[in-house]
Amino acid sequence: MYDALLFDLDGTLIDTESLALRTGLAAFAEAGHPVGPDLLHRLVGRDEPSSVAILRAALPATADLPRIRDIWNRGFSDAIAQGLPLKPGVTELLAATTGQRRAIVTSTRRAGAHQKLQIAGLAPQFELVISLDDVTAAKPAPDPYLLAAERLGLSPARCLVFEDSDTGAESARRAGCTVVQIPDVGEISGRFAHHLADDLLSGARMAGLLR
DSSP: OOSEEEEOOBTTTBOOHHHHHHHHHHHHHHTTOOOOHHHHHTTTTOOHHHHHHHHHHHSOTTOOHHHHHHHHHHHHHHHHHTOOOBOTTHHHHHHHTTTSEEEEEOSSOHHHHHHHHHHHTOGGGOSEEEOGGGOSSOTTSSHHHHHHHHHHTOOGGGEEEEESSHHHHHHHHHHTOEEEEOOOSSOOOOTTOSEEOSSHHHHHHHTTSOO
C-alpha cells in the first residue's frame, strides 16, 4: 500500500522525550529557574529556534538560556550514553517491514540524530535521514517530509508516516502523507492524524501496513 515508511525519531522510535524532560527539569532548577513539565511539553517536536522562542516568552528576561541549554545538553548526553531504549513495537515493526524503504525525518540536528541512531542500534535500518540541518522551514511546515519524499524519488501520498507530536503530525499531513500518530509525553489533539494509535504496531495495523 505504501512505497516508503517515514519515521520521526525522538518519542516515536526511541524513548528520549522522558529523558529530555527529566534532564531539562533538573537543568532549569540548577540554573535557578525551576519550571514545570507543562512548559517542556510545549517543546516536544519543535526545532531548536522555535523552542528558544517559547522559553524566552515564558521565562524572566534574566534567565541565562545558553547556560541552561549547556547544563541540559550535558545532562541529556550523559543520560543517552547509558543507552537508548526503543519505544514499544519498534523491533517487531522493523522486522515485519524488511525490504520496505524507510527514512528518518527529525527536528534534531544531523549530528545528534545520527548519534542517537547509532546508540539505539537503528542506523542500518534507514536509507535516509532528514534532519533540521536539511531544511529552512522545520516541522510543522511540510518541508521535512516533502524533502524526504523528493530524495526517495516518491510521491508523499505514497508515504506512511509515524509521529508522536502534533507538530510532527501536522508537518506530515500538510506534506500529503498518511499519518499514524502515537502519543508520547504531553497532551495532543490528534487532529492531524489519519490514525491515532496506542503503539506502533496497532498504528501499522490501522493503516493497513500489517495484518
